[in-house]
Amino acid sequence: MSDLLERLRARGWRMTSQRRVVAEVLAGDHVHLTADEVHARAVAHLPEIARATVYNTLGELVALGEVVELSTDGRAKRYDPNAHHPHQHLVCSNCGIIRDVHPTGDPLGALPPAERFGFTVATADVTYRGLCPSCA
Amino acid sequence: MSDLLERLRARGWRMTSQRRVVAEVLAGDHVHLTADEVHARAVAHLPEIARATVYNTLGELVALGEVVELSTDGRAKRYDPNAHHPHQHLVCSNCGIIRDVHPTGDPLGALPPAERFGFTVATADVTYRGLCPSCA
DNA sequence: TTTGTTGCAAATCATTTGCACGTAG
DNA sequence: CTACGTGCAAATGATTTGCAACAAA
Numbered sequence: 001m002s003d004l005l006e007r008l009r010a011r012g013w014r015m016t017s018q019r020r021v022v023a024e025v026l027a028g029d030h031v032h033l034t035a036d037e038v039h040a041r042a043v044a045h046l047p048e049i050a051r052a053t054v055y056n057t058l059g060e061l062v063a064l065g066e067v068v069e070l071s072t073d074g075r076a077k078r079y080d081p082n083a084h085h086p087h088q089h090l091v092c093s094n095c096g097i098i099r100d101v102h103p104t105g106d107p108l109g110a111l112p113p114a115e116r117f118g119f120t121v122a123t124a125d126v127t128y129r130g131l132c133p134s135c136a
Numbered sequence: 137m138s139d140l141l142e143r144l145r146a147r148g149w150r151m152t153s154q155r156r157v158v159a160e161v162l163a164g165d166h167v168h169l170t171a172d173e174v175h176a177r178a179v180a181h182l183p184e185i186a187r188a189t190v191y192n193t194l195g196e197l198v199a200l201g202e203v204v205e206l207s208t209d210g211r212a213k214r215y216d217p218n219a220h221h222p223h224q225h226l227v228c229s230n231c232g233i234i235r236d237v238h239p240t241g242d243p244l245g246a247l248p249p250a251e252r253f254g255f256t257v258a259t260a261d262v263t264y265r266g267l268c269p270s271c272a
Numbered sequence: 273t274t275t276g277t278t279g280c281a282a283a284t285c286a287t288t289t290g291c292a293c294g295t296a297g
Numbered sequence: 298c299t300a301c302g303t304g305c306a307a308a309t310g311a312t313t314t315g316c317a318a319c320a321a322a
Binding site for chain 2: 310311312313314320321322
């Protein structure tokens with residue numbers, strides 16, 4: 001369960017102070033920050049980091065497959081560093097908080113061949129929605 | 137299987153020419169247009185309809201629960217008029233085409249209580265991804 | 273009439289890009 | 298040294314909003 005930063009170094013990713021800070025901000029489970037939130041936290045450790053650099057860096061991490069991009073809510077995309085551990089998401093319809101969840105069984109199995117329209121189906125992203133304990 | 141327009145009239149939705157045109161554009165299965173595409177098609181029937189009106193109207197249809205908003209692709213949201221018929225989506229990772237699909241079983245059942253973090257889970261949205269026949 | 277809807281343009285928000293400067297390898 | 302990353306500001310794309318004119322019930 002090596003962390004994001006280690007994995008990036010191992011891949012020979014060119015390291016800079018801003019890239020390191022972005023990778024440090026994105027650490028742990030149940031972390032689903034927007035680009036702006038990542039920027040805000042990064043600034044606390046590296047005041048001169050630019051918003052555009054955060055966007056570029058996040059885009060690169062997504063391209064590398066080290067971070068997953070979520071469109072779960074209406075506005076800004078969120079970034080999930082837990083890419084090495086397959087999981088789905090549970091979102092509160094009221095406050096928007098997101099938890100990582102692990103459903104049983106293979107979601108792909110629920111889609112019969114007749115319902116595949118000739119597609120080669122590769123993945124299934126599931127978003128569960130409901131009310132969290134605080135909002136219920 | 138009454139159509140969208142009928143259901144809206146039945147609900148006593150205040151009808152205007154632009155609302156009617158928007159509702160007419162959103163008809164049928166496997167329809168997943170962006171707000172801009174809806175506007176483009178609406179203009180063909182009612183040249184003076186404003187883009188803002190299309191956005192407002194779509195937002196209202198979503199609030200009424202008569203249309204579902206999809207964030208499946210990176211950029212613009214798409215609108216699915218098939219709200220009365222529960223279904224999931226199959227998206228081509230290459231060209232972005234979307235098909236409505238009906239998986240077997242109840243997706244909610246796959247989430248065990250221990251994985252619900254105290255949430256009251258209401259729905260499960262599934263997005264299958266893969267390559268369509270043309271892109272494979 | 274009366275209340276809710278529309279059109280227009282300007283405002284906002286999220287994200288991207290162009291370019292000169294800076295720095296990791 | 299030299300390719301690649303960064304900061305800044307301006308550009309873009311999607312969507313929302315303010316407000317006066319307008320039309321459905």
